[in-house]
Amino acid sequence: MVDVTTRQTILIAGPTASGKSALALRLSGETGGVIINTDSMQVYDVLSLLTARPGPDDLNAAPHYLYGHVAPSVAYSTGRWFADVESVLGMPELSDRPVIFVGGTGLYFRALLGGLSVMPDIPADIRVHWRQQEAVHGAEKLHAILTEKDPVAASTLRPTDSQRVVRALEVFDASGRSIIEWQKESGRPLIDGEAARKVVIEPDRKWLGERIARRFKMMMGAGAIEEVKTLLSLGLPNALPAMRAIGVSEIAEMLAGRLSVEEAAELATIATRQYAKRQMTWFRNQLTGDWERLSYP
Structure with missing residues (x-):
């Protein structure tokens, strides 16, 4: 189990293209910290430029983890990322190094600070069914179906957010319970949120x-x-x-x-x-309290 109480931790959140990676590199140089990807698209190995992953110079300047380590054929999830982060934090050679989490995926930050809800296993036939339905009918049709099955979950999701709509349908069919109910049963956080320095960039x-x-x-x-x-x-x-x-x-x-x-x-x-506008809205509404706000330029 990772000790969340003794490690110096910095969280840097912000919309795409806001200068998060540059700030992470600067703070890494000041603290000797390692940088951990907190962006759901920068995990994929083919899309280096298109997802604005750190380039060779950045990778040489500081240790980076969980960038480009997933094949695009994989439907990577918050749960997989959470487990991968726990593995990185458990590396003996990093036990005395500060860690800097940087990215634009709000759900990843939520998982770090609040723990990850335990979710039911999804049988393969249910997973295949809903992904085929989305491919044929589109996200908005599936959102309408979710509204009938699980109106509470549907009310929290955009009709065009296909990935989360499909996930909510999978969870409901597999367990008979709303994904909202499952999410309330949070697990153990990976970091000490009260001790961490938390920064959100709010650019012009x-x-x-x-x-x-x-x-x-x-x-x-x-x-x-x-x-x-x-x-x-x-x-x-x-x-x-x-x-x-x-x-x-x-x-x-x-x-x-x-x-x-x-x-x-x-x-x-x-x-x-x-997308950046949606990110900024989410961060403004969700990352409150002791988060530092940095305005650029």
């Missing part, structure tokens, strides 16, 4: 929007198109999380000749800005 929205546009243009010229080609060559189902990374569908449409490079970049930039 106009500044962030311009930064997102510049970054995606750079990605397109630096190899993001080749990453998507590699991903598409694997023939994976569209329902997998890696296939839903922002930029994948837009670049795929470009490769199919249905969008120009400029159109694909513009659509992906718009989607990224919308």
